[in-house]
Amino acid sequence: xxxxxxxxxxxxxxxxxxxxxxxxxxxxxxxxxxxxxxxxxxxxxxxxxxxxxxxxxxxxxxxxxxxxxxxxxxxxxxxxxxxxxxxxxxxxxxxxxxxxxxxxxxxxxxxxxxxxxxxxxxxxxxxxxxxxxxxxxxxxxx
Amino acid sequence: xxxxxxxxxxxxxxxxxxxxxxxxxxxxxxxxxxxxxxxxxxxxxxxxxxxxxxxxxxxxxxxxxxxxxxxxxxxxxxxxxxxxxxxxxxxxxxxxxxxxxxxxxxxxxxxxxxxxxxxxxxxxxxxxxxxxxxxxxxxxxx
Numbered sequence: 393x394x395x396x397x398x399x400x401x402x403x404x405x406x407x408x409x410x411x412x413x414x415x416x417x418x419x420x421x422x423x424x425x426x427x428x429x430x431x432x433x434x435x436x437x438x439x440x441x442x443x444x445x446x447x448x449x450x451x452x453x454x455x456x457x458x459x460x461x462x463x464x465x466x467x468x469x470x471x472x473x474x475x476x477x478x479x480x481x482x483x484x485x486x487x488x489x490x491x492x493x494x495x496x497x498x499x500x501x502x503x504x505x506x507x508x509x510x511x512x513x514x515x516x517x518x519x520x521x522x523x524x525x526x527x528x529x530x531x532x533x534x
Numbered sequence: 535x536x537x538x539x540x541x542x543x544x545x546x547x548x549x550x551x552x553x554x555x556x557x558x559x560x561x562x563x564x565x566x567x568x569x570x571x572x573x574x575x576x577x578x579x580x581x582x583x584x585x586x587x588x589x590x591x592x593x594x595x596x597x598x599x600x601x602x603x604x605x606x607x608x609x610x611x612x613x614x615x616x617x618x619x620x621x622x623x624x625x626x627x628x629x630x631x632x633x634x635x636x637x638x639x640x641x642x643x644x645x646x647x648x649x650x651x652x653x654x655x656x657x658x659x660x661x662x663x664x665x666x667x668x669x670x671x672x673x674x675x676x
Contacts, residue, residue, distance in 0.1 A: 406660035427569055427578060434576025436569060439632040451656060484661070485651040486644050490581040492652040502628050509627040510634040514593060518548035519626070 409451075413444055417489035423459055426491035428501065431480040437501035438509040440467070442491060447482070454479045456495055473532040475499040505529045551593075555586055559631040565601055568633035570643065573622040579643035580651040582609070584633060589624070596621045598637055615674040617641040647671045 418424050423441040430437055440458040442450070446466060449457045456477035460467035470476030481494040502509040505525030513522045560566050565583040572579055582600040584592070588608060591599045598619035602609035612618030623636040644651040647667030655664045 406657070406662045409656060409659045409661055412654065412661045425567055425581065427581060429576075429578055434571075436571055436578060436634055439567065439569065439627065482656045483652040484654040484656075485581065486646055486648075486653065487651070488654070490651070492578055504628055506628075509629070509632070510625040511628065512554065512626040512630070514551060514624045514626075515548070517551045519551055519554045520548045 412484065412488070413447065415488055416444070416484065417487065418443065421461070423461070424489060424491055426458065426493055428456065428477060428493045428495050428497070430497055431494040432496075435508055436510060437477075437495070437497055437507070447491070450479055450493075451482060456493060470498065473500070473503075475501065475532065477501070500526045500532065503529060503532075505532055554626065554630070555589065557630055558586070558626065559629065560585070563603070565603070566631060566633055568600065568635055570598065570619060570635045570637050570639070572639055573636035574638075577650055578652060579619075579637070579639055579649070589633070592621055592635075593624060598635060612640065615642070615645075617643065617674065619643070642668045642674065645671060645674075647674055 426442045428437045443459045446457045456469045458467040477495040483492040505527045511523035568584045570579045585601045588599045598611045600609040619637040625634040647669040648665045653665035
């Protein structure tokens with residue numbers, strides 16, 4: 393983080409959160425990618441997008457809130473499915489262009505009813521599905 | 535993956551890799567985000583970007599190759615630092631817009647010499663650094 397220190401290996405003193413939020417490298421739409429990882433098992437559950445307001449809400453409420461690009465509105469994870477994400481820790485990367493969320497995922501993170509979204513696996517010249525749903529999406533969104 | 539099945543919970547038969555690569559949702563610059571996770575410990579190491587050619591090279595060589603947005607060229611991880619990433623598994627998410635790489639990271643994934651890039655941690659209204667470098671970047675890039 394060049395703004396914090398000319399030597400990126402030296403640990404600067406703690407910086408104000410609001411200042412770091414100002415420095416984040418949001419894209420042209422004001423968004424930054426956020427990876428959600430189950431805090432205890434280490435599973436990478438999903439990747440979605442946040443804007444500054446959704447980061448602030450997530451930190452305030454400890455319930456993960458993304459920005460839905462398809463619906464162009466806040467997406468409070470689990471608001472329709474009940475499959476919430478409780479925030480444990482929020483981190484930024486060295487370039488301040490990616491967020492890593494340690495979360496406690498209730499049930500299925502994926503809209504298909506699977507625990508995580510990364511169920512398409514490359515095997516040689518094919519792509520297979522190697523996860524089964526925990527729950528039928530028709531039940532999730534009933 | 536709507537193109538594969540109208541019911542996204544049903545596992546289709548294996549699909550051809552080339553067809554899935556055609557269906558990936560590359561952004562306007564032809565890129566897709568890729569998360570690198572240490573295959574055995576589960577650490578999320580970094581997030582970077584790939585284009586179709588870098589995905590194909592990574593699968594062919596089993597050495598992770600990104601596309602550097604700042605340098606506008608292939609970025610064969612470790613080519614200057616020696617801190618390579620060997621591919622174990624490559625996965626796509628449900629929306630085909632994110633890649634998850636299970637890798638074996640040699641040494642430090644981060645250009646600051648730290649094991650991973652997510653060393654800025656939010657604590658209350660501050661952001662602290664809670665990782666120390668494994669190696670001095672001056673040594674890494676000497």
